[in-house]
Amino acid sequence: MKLATFKQDRFTRIGVVIDDSIVDLAAAAPELPREMIAFLTAGAPALDRARNAAKDSAKRIALASVKLEAPIQRPPEFLAIGLNYADHVAETKMKKPEFPMFFNKQSSCVTGPGDPIHLPRVSTWLDYEGELGFVIGRRCRHVPRDRAHEVIAGYFIVNDVSVRDWQRRAQTMTLGKSFDTHGPIGPWIVTPDEIGDPHKLDLRTFVNDEERQHSNTSNLIFDCFAQVETLSTVFTLMPGTIVSTGTPGGVAAVMNPPKWLKAGDVVRIEIEKIGKLENRVIDEPASTDLI
Numbered sequence: 001m002k003l004a005t006f007k008q009d010r011f012t013r014i015g016v017v018i019d020d021s022i023v024d025l026a027a028a029a030p031e032l033p034r035e036m037i038a039f040l041t042a043g044a045p046a047l048d049r050a051r052n053a054a055k056d057s058a059k060r061i062a063l064a065s066v067k068l069e070a071p072i073q074r075p076p077e078f079l080a081i082g083l084n085y086a087d088h089v090a091e092t093k094m095k096k097p098e099f100p101m102f103f104n105k106q107s108s109c110v111t112g113p114g115d116p117i118h119l120p121r122v123s124t125w126l127d128y129e130g131e132l133g134f135v136i137g138r139r140c141r142h143v144p145r146d147r148a149h150e151v152i153a154g155y156f157i158v159n160d161v162s163v164r165d166w167q168r169r170a171q172t173m174t175l176g177k178s179f180d181t182h183g184p185i186g187p188w189i190v191t192p193d194e195i196g197d198p199h200k201l202d203l204r205t206f207v208n209d210e211e212r213q214h215s216n217t218s219n220l221i222f223d224c225f226a227q228v229e230t231l232s233t234v235f236t237l238m239p240g241t242i243v244s245t246g247t248p249g250g251v252a253a254v255m256n257p258p259k260w261l262k263a264g265d266v267v268r269i270e271i272e273k274i275g276k277l278e279n280r281v282i283d284e285p286a287s288t289d290l291i
Helices: 036-041 044-053 086-092 145-151 164-169 224-234
Strands: 002-008 011-018 021-024 060-062 067-069 078-082 101-104 117-119 130-136 152-159 183-190 202-207 210-216 242-244 266-271 275-283
Touching: 002 021, 002 036, 011 044, 036 044, 067 183, 101 224, 130 202, 130 224, 130 266, 145 152, 145 224, 152 266, 152 275, 183 275, 224 242
Parallel strands: 078 242, 117 275
Antiparallel strands: 002 011, 002 067, 002 183, 011 021, 021 060, 078 101, 130 152, 130 242, 152 183, 202 210, 202 266, 266 275
16 A cells, blocks of 8 residues: 655645555545554554545545655654665775664655755755665564564655765764755655565666666665664654665765766656655755744
8 A cells, every 4th residue: 555645725634545546535534644643653443444445436536636745744753874785885985884873864854755855055065865765653662673564664765865065074964964855755655565575676766867876675784674673772663753774876975076966956766666756956945044
């Protein structure tokens, strides 16, 4: 099942995507929560009700007539991992990590499919990172690897947009990873039953139709389930928490010279069994000034 957050007629709600249409759950199952984190928190009964409601063809809306939003609007946490593909480790000339290198992206960076990525006023070192992401579906702690699949509600695409000079200024990387609009996710959440093994998915990143990254999630150094185990050892994972699982080789920073993103560029990330996430880069607008 593909779960989406969408806007139509100024109202935002959630639905189930089927081919080129979306079933509005507010109409098909009005008793269900109308916000994605609340829906995921409701667990298996809500998912089952949504599956049944999606069979009602009378409640389908043309996908082209709605605006898809980030499926998780404001996650409680947005966690990501660095240097998690061997080819990316090699291209950066860094040592393969013996322990997962997690960092935070601020949740305010989240944006949706088709939304613009801002080229910051303070830097031109703007980079893309195509990644598989997943969302936690239930409150959990101390999850062993062999049960990690039980707490993952679904998978989606993440562009871990990075401002490289700001990333290098702070050892935690958070500043360089958290500029507004630098967390595109989507286009929807695909439930685990449709994904199967999340560690057998082809991943490609294109900039203006030029392929920059191509790998498979089988090449993850620390896979999705190992990441859940490590994170949940330290703190409680809450429903709606996003985890971005790392990027393969081919980032702009290692090219000679670097092929930084510029205004007008279109970044498209495709992951097998999920779909594509596409965003255009624009100059940071004056409207971001709040004082």
